[in-house]
Amino acid sequence: MSFYLFDLAGVAVFAVSGVLAARDRGLDLLGVIVVAAITAIGGGTLRDILLNRHPLFWITDTHYLTVIFVSAVLTFAYVRVRPPPEHAILVADAVGLGLFALLGARVAEAAQHSAVIVVLMGTITGVAGGFLRDVITAQVPLILRRDIYATAAIAGIILYLLLQSFGLQRSVAFWVGMVTVIAIRLLAIRWGLQLPIIRRSE
Amino acid sequence: MSFYLFDLAGVAVFAVSGVLAARDRGLDLLGVIVVAAITAIGGGTLRDILLNRHPLFWITDTHYLTVIFVSAVLTFAYVRVRPPPEHAILVADAVGLGLFALLGARVAEAAQHSAVIVVLMGTITGVAGGFLRDVITAQVPLILRRDIYATAAIAGIILYLLLQSFGLQRSVAFWVGMVTVIAIRLLAIRWGLQLPIIRRSE
Amino acid sequence: MSFYLFDLAGVAVFAVSGVLAARDRGLDLLGVIVVAAITAIGGGTLRDILLNRHPLFWITDTHYLTVIFVSAVLTFAYVRVRPPPEHAILVADAVGLGLFALLGARVAEAAQHSAVIVVLMGTITGVAGGFLRDVITAQVPLILRRDIYATAAIAGIILYLLLQSFGLQRSVAFWVGMVTVIAIRLLAIRWGLQLPIIRRSE
Secondary structure, X not given: OHHHHXXXXXXXXXXXXXXXXXXXXXOXXXXXXXXXXHHXXXXXXXXXXXOOOOOOHHXXXXXXXXXXXXHHHHHXXXXXXXXXXXXHHHXXXXXXHHHHHHHHHHHHHHOOOOHHHHHHHHHHHHHHHHHXXXXXXXXXXXXXXXXXXXXXXXHHHHHHHHHHXXXXXXXXXXXXXHHHHHHHHHHHHHHOOOOOEOOOOO | OHHHHHHHHHHHHHHHHHHHHHOOOOOEHHHHHXXXXXXXXXXXXXXXXXXXXXXXXXXXXXXXXXHHHHHHHHHHHHHHHXXXXXXXXXXXXXXXXXXXHHHHHHHHHHOOOOHHHHHHHHHHHHHHHHHHHHHHOOOOOXXXXXXXXXXXXXXXXXXXXXXXXXXOOHHHHHHHHHHHHHHHHHHHHHHOOOOOEOOOOO | OHHHHHHXXXXXXXXXXXXXXXXXXXXXXXXHHHHHHHHHXXXXXXXXXXXXXXXXXXXXXXXXXXXXXXXXXXXXXXXXXXXXXXXXXXXXXXXXXXXXXXXXXXXXXXXXXXXXXXHHHHHHHHHXXXXXXXXXXXXXXXXXXXXXXXXHHHHHHHHHHHHHHOOOOHHHHHHHHHHHHHHHHHHHHHHOOOOOEOOOOO
């Protein structure tokens, strides 16, 4: 199944983003691998625990852990030598977000959950890894401040469901949804888009 | 079943408290909704995962998510216009605590768990949402510092169990336990009650 | 089964370490007990949720909670009177780490998981309680900065598996693995050993 390779690619991308997020936090090599792993499989793991899907995917198929380990060590070595290309990382992260959001939505869809839960589980799959990464490194999660991140995932998954209900083939809807997530995310970065921010009334 | 409406009311109250806690953290609308949801259903979700009760209540009945969404958006809009009435919020939060603590205890009781686990699960249901809310907004959880919060839940649940063992009807014991939680919590706020605090010996 | 008593001893040691970690955070008695409990049973609970082992050990056998409660209250009382002996604590914590790592590995081994998962689950059992303790008290987890902690667990578990594959009896391999974890951990403290730390390239 071709999605499997995409899934592993998404894991690699998020592992890299976890390593980069761990810079400046004084972590050592093992700590960095831990953060990379939580970032890469945290979203899917949380989804599967909430949906009671066992055994967990990375327990039965250890390729996921292998990909994380190799990605994290290579990135660790790389950033000791030269600064990472921020631009490439943002694009890769957006691709990972789009891929995981749609893959997560498919999982909930296959388990016959309602549309609301499909959207929610897809979004959790896409964003929870980065969320956990920020919590364990003791930051207010970025996702809570830059909502066009999760918003992009939500929009793409809703489009995926709508297109199917209009009769479009599932695989086509999948690709359209995924590209939509990526495009919204990248445009939001480029234009600095934001949702309204909560603040005290004066 | 009339408890269902109370349950939804408790969810709404905690969603509001989540939004209010998210003020001053620079969150946007979606981040606020996420914090509201975690505050409102985090306790029940943690309880059900620990007790292996699946599917989770908010996955099969999406009214919970609807109530959270509406409560969060309305509160979000409100606090942009005027400051929230702190007093009303504290009372509402105490009511939510009492309700969730007793409802959570009943769930564990219905599953034939021992009295210790009934008390623990009721307390988790009542306080874990606020606990998670504080962790994800990177604060030392308030509950860890103001223990008359969890203590109130523990006292009310123990009373609920004792009254039943003395032959009182379950539904009456439920109400007495819940009112006890609320009363202890409100009196603790009013009188500034605290348990002893840990400190280094000099 | 003699491991049961060791298991309870490990729980007591980690409960004490949780109380000591909670000093200086302004927690009250109940908050301290909560931190002690999360430190003591958090690792085993996370392992069992990931492996879908239900009911959880501390739900069916409430001796765990009793041990935590008594350990936490006694430690709480003690540190109000005099400073804890740092040295004894580090040794006890290393013993707890070694014991939990090997006990956790045995659990995954008994469930027929692959060697990678056995190592991972043993490590999670040994270190996740302290990890959660640091997250809930809003610190960058120590484990993420001092990796010879988790590294010691990993090394001991790998040795345990290797010795068995060389034909050594399981119980002997268990003890050798556990002593290895403890020895590495204590030597790392004594000599200030560290893995390479991530840093930006200049």
